[in-house]
Amino acid sequence: MRAHDAHTDRPEHAAHGHEGHSHGVSEDVDSRWLSGALGVIVAYMAGEVVVGVLAHSLALISDAAHMLTDAVSIVLALVAMRLAAKPPTGGYTYGLKRAEILSAQANGLSLLLLSAWLAFEAVRRLVSPPQVTGGLVLATALVGIVVNVAAAWMISKANRISLNVEGAFRHILTDLYAFIATAVAGLVMTLTGFARADAIASLVVVALMVKAGAGLVRDSGRIFLEAAPAGVSPEQVGKALAARPCVTEVHDLHIWQITSGMPAASAHILVAPGEDCHAVRADLEAVLAESYQITHTTLQVDHNPDPLLSIGSRPDEHCEESHGPVHRSRPTGDQAS
Known part of the structure; x- marks a missing residue:
């Protein structure tokens, strides 16, 4: 006697399986929160680039570059969410659910690549620091903190069980920490005139980006390599x-x-x-x-x-x-x- 069974063979298991696979939050709700965060980030990023150029601040420009990757990560998350929701067809028996993992890995790689460029620029400015307008840096960073808190709150309302959404959230959270470091650098430059504080803040941003990027690449890589879920032996x-x-x-x-x-x-x-x-x-x-x-x-x-x-x-x-x-x-x- 032999039984070769899958959940799809039995109606009661098919229903149970559907419940177990649900991500718990509807795609439309997630999309609205992600789109709201995207709008806030793009509007602020445009202004930050202008101020960064006027103030000659690498910290602000690096924050703006990071915010660009934030925006790209949210766009990727929205596209991947749409693809993952499509039903299985043809040879794609699981549908396109791993489009979310591709998006998460792209987010991680973008963080790592951008951090390499910013690290090079920060070291160069440590050696030969330019004049930086500390007051503009401080004011812009404080506004950036508010913007990133709002964006992080919006994305936290979406379903973070998805590594795709979690990748976008890590981008925003890293940017929040970066703005805090930039605000501290702006305050130091305003009070003491220590221009190298700008480059030091950029290196703090780089460290945070490497940590977040490496985590995303590792987690998405485990899924692509068919590893067991973390914590399951x-x-x-x-x-x-x-x-x-x-x-x-x-x-x-x-x-x-x-x-x-x-x-x-x-x-x-x-x-x-x-x-x-x-x-x-x-x-x-x-x-x-x-x-x-x-x-x-x-x-x-x-x-x-x-x-x-x-x-x-x-x-x-x-x-x-x-x-x-x-x-x-x-x-x-x-x-x-």
């Missing part, structure tokens, strides 16, 4: 499944993310001869959903070969090309892998 999951009643072996266990907030798992399960494969499968799906929040599962469940009917073969040769460790139950309930 396939080894522990395999042992937990093998420890369930009637399960004798778990192999070919794969855990990955289709997109952010949408983990999936597949595995080949062997159960003791004579046991109910369907009941075992339902039990394992419940474990994955309740203990690991994995609701999109495809479990192939078979009876373990009866040793008396398997002369000349070994139980561990059930799959000739098993991928990954094999988890087996023991009489005591302990696991071996």
